Amino acid sequence: MDLPLIATALPALGWAIHGGVLARRLAEARRDPLTGLHTRAGWTTRAERILSTSPAALVLLVDLDDFKAINDTHGHAAGDAVLVATADRLSAWCGRTGIPARLGGDEFTAITRHTLDTDALRVALNQPVDHAGTRIPVGASVGVCHRTDLPLPSLTDALSAADAAMYRAKGHGRRNTHHR
Numbered sequence: 781m782d783l784p785l786i787a788t789a790l791p792a793l794g795w796a797i798h799g800g801v802l803a804r805r806l807a808e809a810r811r812d813p814l815t816g817l818h819t820r821a822g823w824t825t826r827a828e829r830i831l832s833t834s835p836a837a838l839v840l841l842v843d844l845d846d847f848k849a850i851n852d853t854h855g856h857a858a859g860d861a862v863l864v865a866t867a868d869r870l871s872a873w874c875g876r877t878g879i880p881a882r883l884g885g886d887e888f889t890a891i892t893r894h895t896l897d898t899d900a901l902r903v904a905l906n907q908p909v910d911h912a913g914t915r916i917p918v919g920a921s922v923g924v925c926h927r928t929d930l931p932l933p934s935l936t937d938a939l940s941a942a943d944a945a946m947y948r949a950k951g952h953g954r955r956n957t958h959h960r
Contacts, residue, residue, distance in 0.1 A: 812882040814860060815867035820889075823881035827891040828935045830879070834893040837927040838878075839938040841946045842870065842905065844886035845919035854916055861911040862918055869904045889939070898924050921949040 810822025818826070831837050844850075844866060851859040863886065870880040870888055878892030905920035923946025925938045 812867075815864055815882050817867050817871070817888070818879060818881040820881060820883050823879060823889065823891075824935065826879050827881075827889075830891050830893055831927060831933045831935050831938060835927060836894045837933070837938075838892045838895050838898075839925045839927075839935070839942050840890050840898065840901075841923045841939065841942040842866070842888040842890075843921050843946055843950070845921055845950070847886035850916060850918075854911065854914060858909075858911045858914070858916055862909050862916060865909045865918070866905060866920070869907075870901070873901045873904060889942075891938075895926065898922060921946050923947070923949060 810819055811817070812819050827839070831839065844862065847859065847862070850862055863882070866886075866888060867880065867882060870890055873896065874880050874890050874892055877894050877896070878890050880888060880890040882888050902920070902922055905922070906918060908915045908917050910916070923942040923944065925941035925945065927933055927938065929941065930937050
């Protein structure tokens, strides 16, 4: 056994393990533990890249309507089931052309490289969720901003426009979709 060789290799091995643990923790911090979607931190860089390179990009915000009532009426496990179903529906809608994220609570966002059918998304998001033998009604308001609606392709501006459109959707009755 070559002790000097082992003595020099151990610190390098320790740093390699430490680096691997840190990389895994960083990756986990960029994913929502409940839904598996990106968090804002994990989504933003990718979204900025898509917005800057895809002329037909579409940015949207989704807010679940009356989500607190779901938790209050059916319990937090049911609320979690609704969040997971929403994430799955948003992911399926985005497919390989976009990236969905959970911003927190009952707020989601997505960016796609191409304009997709937002009416189909609205229909999917407003489907009830079955949980523990109960059918839970779900509603979502969706705000949309097309890259072409922006003077400059800025993610901050796109999210602001989608947010304003989402609140207009809420103002016109729940379960709506509005464009910038």
